[in-house]
Amino acid sequence: MSIEGKIVVLDPGHGGASKGAVGPTGLEEKTVNLHVALLVKSKLESRGIKVILTRDGDYDVPLDRRVAIAKQVNADIFVSIHHNANAERDPTINRTEIYYPWEGETPSEDLATHLYLAFRRHIGLETLPPLPSTYRVMRENVEPAVLGEASYISNPENEHKLKRKEYLECEASAYAEAIINYLAAGKANLQITPQAKYIEVTGDDIDPVTIEVFIDGKPYSYRYCNGRILVPYPQRRANLTVKVRTKGGNIEVKSCDVPAGKPYPLDIKPCYPNVMIDPLPADPLNLRLARYIKGCLRTTGVAAELTWSSMLDAQTDTYRVDKIFRSSPHIVVMVSHYEPTLVEDGVAGFYYYLNEDGKQLAKLLKDSLVNELNMNDLGLHECSKYPIIQMFGPRAYIVPGVWHPYSKVEDTSYQRQIASIIANGIRKFWSDLVEPTHDNIDS
Numbered sequence: 001m002s003i004e005g006k007i008v009v010l011d012p013g014h015g016g017a018s019k020g021a022v023g024p025t026g027l028e029e030k031t032v033n034l035h036v037a038l039l040v041k042s043k044l045e046s047r048g049i050k051v052i053l054t055r056d057g058d059y060d061v062p063l064d065r066r067v068a069i070a071k072q073v074n075a076d077i078f079v080s081i082h083h084n085a086n087a088e089r090d091p092t093i094n095r096t097e098i099y100y101p102w103e104g105e106t107p108s109e110d111l112a113t114h115l116y117l118a119f120r121r122h123i124g125l126e127t128l129p130p131l132p133s134t135y136r137v138m139r140e141n142v143e144p145a146v147l148g149e150a151s152y153i154s155n156p157e158n159e160h161k162l163k164r165k166e167y168l169e170c171e172a173s174a175y176a177e178a179i180i181n182y183l184a185a186g187k188a189n190l191q192i193t194p195q196a197k198y199i200e201v202t203g204d205d206i207d208p209v210t211i212e213v214f215i216d217g218k219p220y221s222y223r224y225c226n227g228r229i230l231v232p233y234p235q236r237r238a239n240l241t242v243k244v245r246t247k248g249g250n251i252e253v254k255s256c257d258v259p260a261g262k263p264y265p266l267d268i269k270p271c272y273p274n275v276m277i278d279p280l281p282a283d284p285l286n287l288r289l290a291r292y293i294k295g296c297l298r299t300t301g302v303a304a305e306l307t308w309s310s311m312l313d314a315q316t317d318t319y320r321v322d323k324i325f326r327s328s329p330h331i332v333v334m335v336s337h338y339e340p341t342l343v344e345d346g347v348a349g350f351y352y353y354l355n356e357d358g359k360q361l362a363k364l365l366k367d368s369l370v371n372e373l374n375m376n377d378l379g380l381h382e383c384s385k386y387p388i389i390q391m392f393g394p395r396a397y398i399v400p401g402v403w404h405p406y407s408k409v410e411d412t413s414y415q416r417q418i419a420s421i422i423a424n425g426i427r428k429f430w431s432d433l434v435e436p437t438h439d440n441i442d443s
């Protein structure tokens with residue numbers, strides 16, 4: 001993701017009659033803020049970023065005007081630069097604080113987190129985790145917008161440091177590094193455009209696994225093809241919200257009202273499903289099989305993820321459920337192996353009783369293993385024991401064989417065969433499910 005040509009608005013707090021906080025020997029916050037802003041500006045400009053200051057001298061600018069400047073130039077980032085004070089209560093306080101407007105997960109929170117990490121690296125004071133706030137200068141502003149209080153001017157020792165350019169360079173380096181890291185992780189710049197059959201959502205650098213679409217706050221179907229998110233029209237005028245992360249991890253959310261239209265229910269299913277493979281914790285054999293399945297799926301363009309991928313990950317139900325919720329997969333397949341003492345060797349399929357699609361998926365996967373590997377058929381069973389299997393449709397739980405130290409499933413090439421049969425089954429299941437007929441689309 002190129003950061004060149006991006007527009008950053010830096011906002012040195014206060015100015016003119018508004019001095020801001022004043023240090024014990026009379027150093028004024030407005031002066032330090034401007035110095036830091038100028039240093040950040042030159043660091044960013046050397047990387048090809050366009051920087052606009054809300055003030056470049058000792059004069060005050062109303063808060064509304066500072067916001068208006070950022071919106072006028074359609075800034076990619078707005079950063080307000082301040083220094084805190086707490087002389088009355090405790091002049092020894094000196095720490096770093098970062099504020100962002102709180103509305104759930106937002107780009108501002110991402111940028112605030114980059115700042116948090118950069119301040120710790122470059123200044124090393126006690127640094128509070130990013131704090132949500134309602135400061136005027138961040139409200140109704142561009143996104144992301146944050147406000148930094150890199151240190152306390154009321155602390156006598158720190159006031160002394162703030163008079164030295166080398167120290168201000170540290171603060172400026174932190175700001176510049178955070179801004180560059182944020183931009184390098186990408187901005188999606190989501191655009192929502194109503195087309196004849198679909199509402200089309202486009203953007204840059206989107207990680208397809210992270211797409212979430214909501215109509216009036218409820219999860220809604222979409223199709224992702226060639227970098228475009230296609231959303232069917234709702235049946236009545238409604239609010240559409242699209243939430244994505246870029247491949248670099250930055251979040252972006254875009255909302256707007258969309259008109260009602262003719263729905264195309266079958267046509268909007270994705271060409272390729274997002275699949276979540278959930279190896280039952282915490283067995284390395286389950287994990288290995290899940291990794292093979294993921295590999296098989298990925299080589300054919302199916303976005304596959306694991307609920308946990310290292311024996312070091314947390315593997316609690318909560319962790320796995322949370323992971324599934326966050327990526328909203330189209331299909332969830334849980335895998336594990338039987339304890340040798342429990343049953344004879346063979347393959348069993350499980351489904352949640354309310355999930356008809358899941359039942360068919362479990363049957364297809366089990367039957368494929370029975371037919372292609374001559375596994376013993378241990379049947380198809382209802383199962384409500386695991387929270388994962390109750391969550392999303394379609395989901396299935398497959399137990400391909402008994403584990404014991406000398407069993408075939410320990411053999412890598414045999415496991416690869418099992419994995420490729422399961423992966424093929426998932427693909428077949430999905431194409432049977434979504435293959436649209438012309439009757440469905442054009443009637």
Ligand SMILES: [Zn+2]
Pocket residue numbers: 013014020021029082083
């Ligand atoms: Zn201030």
